[in-house]
Amino acid sequence: MQVKLLPTPEQASALESTLRACNRAATYASQIGFAQDIKDRNGLQKEVYADLKATFGLSAQPVVRTVKKVVDAYASLKANLRAGRFGPPTSKRYRKAVSTPIVFRPEAAQPFDDRCLSWQYDARTVSIWTVDGRTKGIRFACSPDRLKTLVTCRKGESDLVRRGGKWFLVATCEIPDPHVYEPVDWIGVDRGIVNLATTSDGTNHQGRRLTRYRRWQARKRAELQRKQTRSATRRLARRRQKEQRHATHVNHRISKEIVSVAQRTGRGIAVEELGGIRERVRLRRDQRGTLSAWPFHRLGQHLAYKAKKAGVPFLEVDARHTSQRCPRCGHTERANRPDRDLFRCRRCGLAGPADVVAGVNVRDRARSAWVLVTAPASSP
Template identity: 65%
Template sequence: MKIVRQVKLKPDAAQALALERTLPATNESANWVSAVGFECFGLRASVRELRKLCYSELKARGFGAQAAQHLIKRVADAYTALRAGIRAGNLGREGSTRRRKAESKPVVFRPHAAHTYDDRCLSWNYDAQTVSIWTLDGRIKNVRFACSPETLKALAERRKGESDLVFRDGKWFLIATIDIPEPEVFEPKGFIGVDRGIVNLATTSDGDDHQGRRLGRYRRWQARKRSEIQARETRSAKQLLKKRAKKEARHATHVNHKVAKEVVAVAQRTERGIALEELQGIRERVTVPRDQRARLSSWPFHQLGAFIAYKAKRAGVPFIEVDPAYTSQRCPRCGHTERGNRRTRDAFCCRRCGLAGLADHVAGVNVRSRARSAWVFVNMPDPVSPN
């Protein structure tokens, strides 16, 4: 399986100047290639077609042969990803405002968007902890980088494929791909059902509750601080806002990593699989009052699910997603399903058999039950066709 590792570049003044000139110019040229491809082929632009139209102009702009080819491939890959997202319904159904907006204009790259480098444009010296990287001012060598000993060892042993050059908060980073061996998935003795939510980030069928109240309080405190700082309308206030940018997102990511690590550790120790609700597109399906829209939009349920999925895969723990319909309204004992079973957000009480408990725990139990049958179905051997 592939994971990523980030290293911090430490260029000197001349090297930093070359990087600062290269990244915006590269993205500007990518926007030009994207506009040309969109005008001629719409969303169907391919590498071969873009190469015929744009290669000579990119060479005239100072891009080397490999750099020009790589930039064209990057634009074509962006259109491929956009088409795949449209087919999957990630931008809404046909005719929706969001989808029409995406289909009506070319793909645009930010001035400091990350740019990918392959091994012909970027080489690593792990012993000296330096890289040699292509720029518009020529290839700059001996650019120092810093990382942990564990990351350095992983890079030296298992780095594979392309790396991304990233400029963030005035600092330069390289994000490299590590190809690690994928352990064999064991046959589960059972499943842990995980119900994700806003008040409770994750509630398992075992009754473990990873609450989101502290994260919610932290978000509200951050929102108040932003409002107070913005109200000053001074130069120092703007600098402070820029310094605090993404702090809340980093904190939420840290919390999600902790929750995912705990869930996977329990499953690995007890030799069980992990089951989650398949919640793709929930923001488009669910409507909430105006005062709760910001809260729903900042709900990191997808990130938590992605963290659990990749950590489970890395540990060899079985992972499956199940249908989320009525998991919090269905009685796990008698199967009776109706909205009245969940009278409040926290409480569940079956109106047929009287089973009562925490609604999120009941949802986790229902997810676990669906996972058992789904796992048997997914792993059922294909029938042998008669000769």
Template identity: 55%
Template sequence: MKLVTQVKLLPEADQAVALRSTLRTVNEAANWVSGVAFAQGVPREYELRRYTYPELKARGLGAQAAQHVIKKTRDAYTALKANIKAGNYGKPGSKRRAKAESKPIAFRPEAAQPFDDRCLSWQYDAGTVSIWTVAGRLKNVRFACSPDALKVLREHRKGESDLVERDGVFYLIAVCDIPEPDLYEPTGFVGVDLGIVNIATTSNGYRAAGRGLNRHRKRQLGLRKKLQAKGTKSAKRLLKKRSRKEARHTANINHIVSKTIVTTAERTGCGIALEDLTGIRSRVRLRKDQRTALHSWSFHQLASFVEYKAKRAGVPLVYVDPAYTSRQCSECGHIDRRNRQSQASFACRSCGALMHADDNASHNIARKGATVWTAGRESRVPATQ
């Protein structure tokens, strides 16, 4: 299983200048390579290297840095093509898709640049790195991270590390290849109902209320509106400063919720059943005042956090079809749209069962998870001789 570990660099003043100059240089070169690729019809990486490698060397880039610039650019076009094919840029003829297809890909001056082991070496005991820059090799660049992150780096770091600058601070994002433990045979499944009012509700009684997160989002939205309406230079600086604050807060909440779900399932020997909510934003029709909440809903991030934490702990995880989980009674199985009386209340019109709507849905998801797990297992009947 591949995970990324982020460490913060603590360079001296002259080292920071060299790192910043390196990022500006390689991303300027990547923009030039992108223009060549676009003009040539986005050739394969080997052919693109033939068009661009000599010029990149002439610009002062080292051999490995030039190779990574070319590969980064080609990978960006591969990702763009995949997103267009998946419909993430709209249907053929849409403005957004036409705009994406009509011009070369552009890289920000502080965009990430990959470094392999020839360009970057780690000294874990000293807490420093040695890294290639356009000003020469920088040695003894200090970094900071938690003891757990340092242990993961020391034992599992493998492959490339990305150098990136955010708000004047430099980070290294390292790829770590962590072995996955074997999955155990679950004694049952914990169904997880994802929502906006309640971030997650599980069939074993855990509920993560979304009041605080939604209140934070509403406050951030109001502040953005005020600053955008003001339009001054100081307002724009403050907008930039706060740009990722909501995302960091949301990610922290999702980490806490996902860790609670996975540790509970691991402690009880259960598996985890999640709803497959792919494409829900395009399927659901809402009033205009509800759209902001729907599009701010980070269900995919929470599900991905649960998934990788479950893999790391050896906890079985399955995805189930969410159809009718909120309308079906978990006691008798009766399905009726009128069973869901409101966002929070569920009253079965057949057996009269009363419960919280999210609790009811989580029990239905748990039952579906057990069915999916049983259907997906290999047959244990001995082979005929």
């Protein structure tokens, strides 16, 4: 749960000094842990505890949270290396990742627990430990619904974040899962590039505007990259963040609409399982950028968590031949789809929009899969 902080200039200065001190300390602890090959929390804390307090001006509990941040960063790096996100072990990126210690940006997020940070919900203020002492009365702003969630569900750490010159607190909330109802039917969702999402009901969420927006951003990025100046680099970073926010907004809007329809009609949501699609398909050179920028995974994540929050059943089904199979007679052939937009069965003659037909196939597979999931185990 993210809330916006509204600090005074003096409070903002204290927060900035704290964030920079904690990240300098984290970089120092990272260097020590890398040099001595210490990646466990207790071992690293024993090695750097006194230095972080004496050299960087941190109190006991911020030292503990800083060491934990370093250990978590190395654990994430190890997981990403195993997952192949840095390429093969022979790649330049992989070798650089394993041969140098992790460095923390001066304004990277810093976690605080309840000993370092307290919330005053009635006054809508927080009290945070800083290198200048305990800073009290820092106002925060959020909607009434978010405030209610904070009061009832907040647990554990809160991260102090500075983004675009603004201050935020990201609080961890444990929200109980609602009861998932028994669906009367399913909404099949086919995800694509031209049409971001098409449902089995025939609702089409087109992606042409997003595609045009991404192409325009790509042209602007190319212009800035040719300049090769420091100001151009800063503007590139801002453009990248703006483009990500725009794509996230589009995904939120589409997923919210689909989940609301499913909840109102008592149905579940089914999508294709598209994991690893970028590795499975071979594309022409001019298609690679389009596929890499395709936000299908994020849309699936939004659908999954919004459905879970609303108590809507959610399933991922096999994606094979969903756009080539006839939902009426079951005939599957590549020629059933003569072009991108049209489906025409070569056996029974069923015709219609290809993405809608794919959504219907996803819906039918969800019906069969749900029967198997909910079927009682046979007695021996």
